[in-house]
Amino acid sequence: MHRKPLFETIWNEMLDSNALMAITVFVGAVSFYMFLTRNDHQDRRRESPPPTPKKHGASFLRRIHLGEFSGRTICISWETLVEKHEWRDCAKETLLALSSNMIVYLMCHISNANEKGKVLSMVKDIPQLARHNILFCETEKGYEAFSRQIKPAILVTHDSAQAEFLSLVLPNVVLVGSSATGSAMTSISSLSELLF
Template identity: 50%
Template sequence: MARKPLFEVIWQSMTASNAWLVFAAAVGAVSFYVFLLKSAPRGNGRVTPSISNSKDGKPSLLNRMRQQQFKGHRVCIAWEVLAEQGQWRDHAKEALVVFAVDMEVYVMCRVNCKQEKNEVLAMLTGISGLVRHRILFCETAKGYESFCRQIKPALVVIQNEVQASFLSTVLPNVVLVGANVPGSTVTCISSIYDLLLQYAA
């Protein structure tokens, strides 16, 4: 006597209503699995972590720097923060090298002539992660404000007190180097090396 296939035996032993219940459960499970696959973040897309604004009760900008919350985000840095009279400031190049690898760094440079522009480009040549179209030049102080409004960086590092105060009204995270703006949301540090120390901590 020939044996019936196991599936056929199980199917015949089930009532019609039970069969429909099993079928509905299977369809539901497959649908839920497809939903989970579509909802999951794609690995090949660039996912940018969110950054909370610096408000009461939230971590300070330096703490968020230590937690590397700016990694992968746009950062604008004024050239005066990095160099003075054609020479790198202490640890400034080291900081730029680290930030350019992990962040989308824009260097904003105010120059008076083509020779100054060429000198800046020569100093920035060879820094990994820093691409030419992110080295920006202008001739007036207003240029930095225009750059920041267009780029909308997650972080801007600047040396001018007036610009820092203004930008803090339109951008969430502004760092002022070498000066102090009391009673504002601007984070004040002595040099860009302070940011590097927090980032590398």
């Protein structure tokens, strides 16, 4: 006597009874339940509060003082450091301190080679400031191009329009000498506030 394979026997029994219908109903119910719980979970995610805004102002300065940006990149516009080819109050000391624990890019707006020489002679006493990190441009757009390519952790500038534009692209923008109009910027009166 020849025996039929087990699965063939089970299959034939299911076709004869309502077992196939019961399995179909069970699979459908489980699928429907999974569909409902997945949609409910996605709705809850949509209702969650928006992420907290970036930290700026006093909390941003506190993060700098705590050394959170140590080893990170900072771009500084030359105009925040000097006025009429003379160092501003504590500007040289601030640049020296920042270059000792951060990667400093100095962005200089010049109109001729003579100005370039003056800039280089003023910063020659800062050994941690690498020569290839001193960048020169002839237009204000050069600052924007440098900043967008370098993508620094901190950008320090004197131009409020430039700061507002770059605050959309960069995480931390510091405006020196003016008050910030946007919430994504930090305003300071002098560069030395980054240290104290």
